[in-house]
Amino acid sequence: MERRTVRVVIVGSGFVGTELVTMLLDANRQIAIEDAALAHIEIVGVGVRDLTKARPGVPAELLTDNIDELLSRDFDILVELVGGTDDAKRYVETALARGKSVVSANKALIAQEGTRLFALADANGADFFYEAAVAGAIPIVRALKTSLAGEKLDRVMGIVNGTTNFILSKMTVEGSSYDEVLAEAQALGFAEANPSADVDGFDAASKVAILSSLAFGTSLDAVEVAREGITNVRALDVEFATRQGFVIKLLGVAERVGEHGVSLRVHPVMIRSSHPLASVHGAMNAVFVDGPRSGPLMWLGKGAGGAPTATAVLGDLLDAARNIVAERHDVPFTPDDRLFLVDSDNISSEFYISLDVVDRPGVMSQVTGVFGRHGVSIRSMEQAGVGEDARLSFITHEARSGDVKATLLELAELDAVDVVANSIRVLEDAN
């Protein structure tokens, strides 16, 4: 059968772009790629900022630093790998306006502008695919769009930031402090010099916004995700968790609340060590989905790295190519405008709460009295140390986050409480 040629422009050639070019040019994989694309894939050019950088495996004649010129050539699909939301947005809009399909790994761009860009794609008869934007190599975007399209999901939650999972895993295994492990992660290149995007949960929040749009149909236009990072997690908290059969993970959560409510949040959670998410070690990512009919489902894989991310980009590219051959495009999701965000104060959970107190008669009664006044019921309590250095660790029964917040504020006012050291949500279900 004579196959048509699908012409691809790639902008951005860091680790992911270089790996993608290598995969597309690998002579051993030509037949498999053509069979999957139902087309011959030709690389028109690779747009980069700096032509002098070494890019092993990328033929020099493909490279150009004139990206605007590159985007004016004859092509079918733009692969956008520059990242950020300025140039990337312009490139993507240029391609979509010309009716060219786009494959992007740009989570920030999609979380902020997705709804508008999908509409632009649809209006121009093009596809906009973004499998690599969430959880790297894990094919979760396609699964939510197709395999689970018929299921009304209750919850999507995931370990979607490798840096924070690396840090928490190492704290768990080695008993080290957050600061020690962060420094090590920075030295190894797993964490940025300014780690805020990772450790404060911004990166995970973008992914939660995207997962929620796929699972529930929330709009992608810089929707607010409640955020707590991992900078307050202490070796003491990790040790308590381990002793009680938990591990601490930074989870991104998108959850249905009632018929049209959605709660979006990123925060550390103590999960049972028998929970499948507890076995997600180091820089791995995982996404856990629960639906009334499907039951629990989990995907696990590498969340970052040139080659893993490139496999996800390639999957999208093959899909977009098949659609071009069939002269069709996927209908993008339409945001469900009945949905509203639920304030995370109104979400209930069990909590671990750690207080540094002065150990003297009457303190326990004062402390538990505060819990009681806010309707927060205590499931278990543990005291360590004595005198000035006593520490109380509580696990509560399920309580509204807002009530727990109010409890902590009032506890901080007590003379006997030196400091409210931490509060971390606890997830009891084993699956």
Next chain:
Amino acid sequence: MERRTVRVVIVGSGFVGTELVTMLLDANRQIAIEDAALAHIEIVGVGVRDLTKARPGVPAELLTDNIDELLSRDFDILVELVGGTDDAKRYVETALARGKSVVSANKALIAQEGTRLFALADANGADFFYEAAVAGAIPIVRALKTSLAGEKLDRVMGIVNGTTNFILSKMTVEGSSYDEVLAEAQALGFAEANPSADVDGFDAASKVAILSSLAFGTSLDAVEVAREGITNVRALDVEFATRQGFVIKLLGVAERVGEHGVSLRVHPVMIRSSHPLASVHGAMNAVFVDGPRSGPLMWLGKGAGGAPTATAVLGDLLDAARNIVAERHDVPFTPDDRLFLVDSDNISSEFYISLDVVDRPGVMSQVTGVFGRHGVSIRSMEQAGVGEDARLSFITHEARSGDVKATLLELAELDAVDVVANSIRVLEDAN
């Protein structure tokens, strides 16, 4: 936009069929289903053997026991849920020959006749989808066909039989014997009165054949899968595994050996308790995939049950409907005829070996001498009991399965060895 109607015939209405009909008729999901199918889905009829059986949620006017008449009506997609390889095969062939797409959950039919049926589908411009045939609700088939199409996978292995995983999990948690737990599983309806299809690995073998066809391109025509079941796994072995930080799982494995060799097998394996597959409890299924670029990936979910399986069938149905609207069909995989099966005797692994021996001077030297003669090197050894009731447990370094077999045969000949109680492969890598 005016949408066309895609007409569906369902044959077989057990748990899965009943759930599927309920999902398709759920008024709350109509919009989501239509958006995903790009079509209105109409159920033409539901063919069953016994019209008198209660099927809550299935309108009586849809039911018929004249399946041949049903298949002669005007429809677009056949959903085959009768199981087995006799009637099912006839129904599927009838539909495909008429150019109608087929969605099937029938692992036995696909493992035995897949290659022929896919070719029949392709020749008649139809699709043949079978997501539900492997690992129930887990969308692994579509992921291997699309997202990972560009990756040359090294290995696919999975916990693909819920009954055996339920039994092994319970033996691990409760320390009970295989016979006790099997009886319990039978009482609960998790195991058949004749459990052979599950406990001897036949069911898992069908799934391995299908996974291998997707990952490597092996043919689906009753290809031989080496099989060891779980009937020999003793409480003692489970206890040893736990003590050493392992859990015992029945794994189906499809592995690339060299450029064109493929090893297909089902057997119990001791895996590290930190391995993601170790956290797959009870009747859950999981599939673990490894590729040079993607890195390790794992999918976890319910492997059986009416509703979970029906979500996978629905995903296929929506995909088939989209293709019908676009007037295209997926090109099925073509078997790669350069591939050959590698005898599992030639596959190397570490092994746990358990011997009941008479504890007297010289025995150890005799036993280790046999290992040495076959080139099987011992990594660790443990002795329990004394005198007539001594037990030796070994873990070997990596060794050819054939050499281990020969070792066990010769050990059984020794006077001092009462019985070679068990040998189980050991998988050391943590991810």
